[in-house]
Amino acid sequence: MTLGKAxxxxxxLDPVSRFCAESLPANSIYAFLHEHRDRLxxxxxxxxxxxxxxxxxxxxxxxxxxxxxxxxEGLSDREAVDRFAFDIRWRYAAGVGGWDGASxxxxxxxxxxxxxxxxxxxxxxxxxxxxxxxxxxxxxxxGRRRVLDSTPLYDAxxxxxxxxxxxxxxxGLLTAAGRSLAGELRAxxxxxxxxxxxxxxxxxxxxxxxxxxxxxSRARDGYALLAALDGRKDLPEPVLQAMRLLATVLxxxxxxxxxxxxxxxxxxxxxxxxxxxxxxxxxxxxxxHRGFDGYKGHLAVDPDSEIITATxxxxxxxxDAGPAADLITDLTDPPADTPGSTPAGDPAVYGDxxxxxxxxxxxxxxxxxxxxxxxxxxxxxxANTPRTSSPxx
Numbered sequence: 476m477t478l479g480k481a482x483x484x485x486x487x488l489d490p491v492s493r494f495c496a497e498s499l500p501a502n503s504i505y506a507f508l509h510e511h512r513d514r515l516x517x518x519x520x521x522x523x524x525x526x527x528x529x530x531x532x533x534x535x536x537x538x539x540x541x542x543x544x545x546x547x548e549g550l551s552d553r554e555a556v557d558r559f560a561f562d563i564r565w566r567y568a569a570g571v572g573g574w575d576g577a578s579x580x581x582x583x584x585x586x587x588x589x590x591x592x593x594x595x596x597x598x599x600x601x602x603x604x605x606x607x608x609x610x611x612x613x614x615x616x617x618g619r620r621r622v623l624d625s626t627p628l629y630d631a632x633x634x635x636x637x638x639x640x641x642x643x644x645x646x647g648l649l650t651a652a653g654r655s656l657a658g659e660l661r662a663x664x665x666x667x668x669x670x671x672x673x674x675x676x677x678x679x680x681x682x683x684x685x686x687x688x689x690x691x692s693r694a695r696d697g698y699a700l701l702a703a704l705d706g707r708k709d710l711p712e713p714v715l716q717a718m719r720l721l722a723t724v725l726x727x728x729x730x731x732x733x734x735x736x737x738x739x740x741x742x743x744x745x746x747x748x749x750x751x752x753x754x755x756x757x758x759x760x761x762x763x764h765r766g767f768d769g770y771k772g773h774l775a776v777d778p779d780s781e782i783i784t785a786t787x788x789x790x791x792x793x794x795d796a797g798p799a800a801d802l803i804t805d806l807t808d809p810p811a812d813t814p815g816s817t818p819a820g821d822p823a824v825y826g827d828x829x830x831x832x833x834x835x836x837x838x839x840x841x842x843x844x845x846x847x848x849x850x851x852x853x854x855x856x857x858a859n860t861p862r863t864s865s866p867x868x
Contacts (some may be wrong), residue, residue: 478525480518481534481570495567504547507566508540515606516540524593533582538590539603540569545587551585572697608784616780621803623775623848625795625828627761628788630769632753637728637739641693643751644724646670648700648717656714663699666692687738690729694737696724723748746792759791765789775802778825795829800838807842822845 491790499506508515513536544565547557559565560581566572574580594600609841611617633644649657649670661669668676678685701722704710710718727744729737748754749768760766771793775785785802806822823845824830831851839846 476525476529476532477527478518478522479531479534481513481536483529489572491563491566494713495563499564499567500685500760503564504544505568508543509570511572511610512536512540512568515610516603519786520602520606521593524590524597526634533586535590537569537571537585541565542587542590542603543607544568546711555587555618556581556584556832591787603823604786605851608782610685611782616782617777618779619806619822620778621775621784621806621822621824622778623795623799623802623824623830624769625773625829627759627767627770628754628770629630629767630756632750632756632768634749634758634768635751638690639673640724640728640748641690641697641721641752642668642670644717644721645693645697645700646673646723647751648714651711651713651717653720660700660703663703665695666696668693683800687736690739691737694725694729697721701725707764720748720751722820723754724751739799746790746838755790757790757792774800795826796832796835799826799830803839803844806844807838821845828852 495505496507514800516536516539518536521539525532529854541555541559544550544558545552548558552559556770559569561774563573590693594602599605608617644773649660652660660774664670676689677691680686699730727747728739730740730742732738746757756769758766758768759771769791771789771791773789773795774783778782784805787798787801789798803824806824822842824839824847826848828849828851830848835848836846838852839848
């Protein structure tokens with residue numbers, strides 16, 4: 476798909492544009508985007524996301540304007556494209572005007588999905604956010620105070636027990652290997668399991684010996700696959716990723732007993748993988764009594780304008796203090812001064828006790844930033860220790 480470009484020849488007699496220009500307040504976001512969209516989000520800003528040949532895309536400048544309005548109004552992809560199709564304010568902001576003539580009537584919601592994926596794979600995935608933040612700074616909306624906080628990002632992934640993790644990882648490796656290599660690998664399996672189903676094998680789960688035999692046999696299958704592939708050159712990246720996941724799953728939950736049987740270890744891995752569907756998801760906790768599975772979203776906010784100035788996503792078991800340094804780089808490592816670019820006032824950082832860790836306080840002190848975070852209370856458990864789950868069958 477090649478880069479589509481928005482038309483620069485606006486119809487001065489277009490009724491939608493004329494009505495919005497006369498009716499919308501000058502400080503409206505729709506009027507702002509209409510006037511500045513081509514400067515903030517020119518189609519050339521997204522050239523690297525598209526190929527040189529192929530069908531033309533929806534102009535990225537139009538999609539970027541829709542994405543900005545979508546976030547401001549908290550809409551789903553389908554709701555956002557409906558607004559673009561039927562709300563004249565959105566059409567005015569995107570610079571497409573009314574429905575007559577050559578104006579684009581609308582586009583599928585998958586265009587937004589595709590644009591996010593193209594941005595995610597690019598060297599500058601946050602370029603729309605960066606442009607919006609720069610515009611806010613130039614408008615004098617950003618001060619030198621920051622509030623830090625985090626929020627759980629719940630994952631829909633189902634937490635897997637040990638036997639399900641092992642079988643799923645083995646099945647994933649066989650799938651990634653392809654037909655010819657998988658046939659060779661299956662010859663190394665000795666448990667009799669073909670790993671075609673996602674359900675657990677049928678055994679007497681009340682029989683301890685039966686459970687241990689099941690775990691031992693599937694774990695040995697996993698180790699046999701890794702041994703068969705060990706030292707091979709030029710393996711495809713999907714196979715290498717599947718091998719790493721299988722090795723992680725086998726290593727985190729199992730230990731070999733004195734009798735040589737592989738059993739579930741009586742320990743909990745610090746960074747335990749909880750699902751092969753989403754290997755980066757982790758058990759996390761917002762409070763000692765509130766747990767979740769997934770990720771954490773960390774952000775810094777200007778308390779006066781309520782503009783988000785920095786964001787970061789980590790695994791759910793990451794403590795809040797870890798990402799704090801990356802959230803306040805605009806205060807600790809400000810860009811070179813240009814006329815009018817440095818906000819007035821002394822810098823300050825606010826946060827709850829999670830940001831009262833020693834490394835955060837030291838960084839703020841060294842940067843001469845006023846510390847407004849709460850000091851962590853004394854506790855029997857080390858601060859920010861992640862909540863983990865015990866492996867089970």
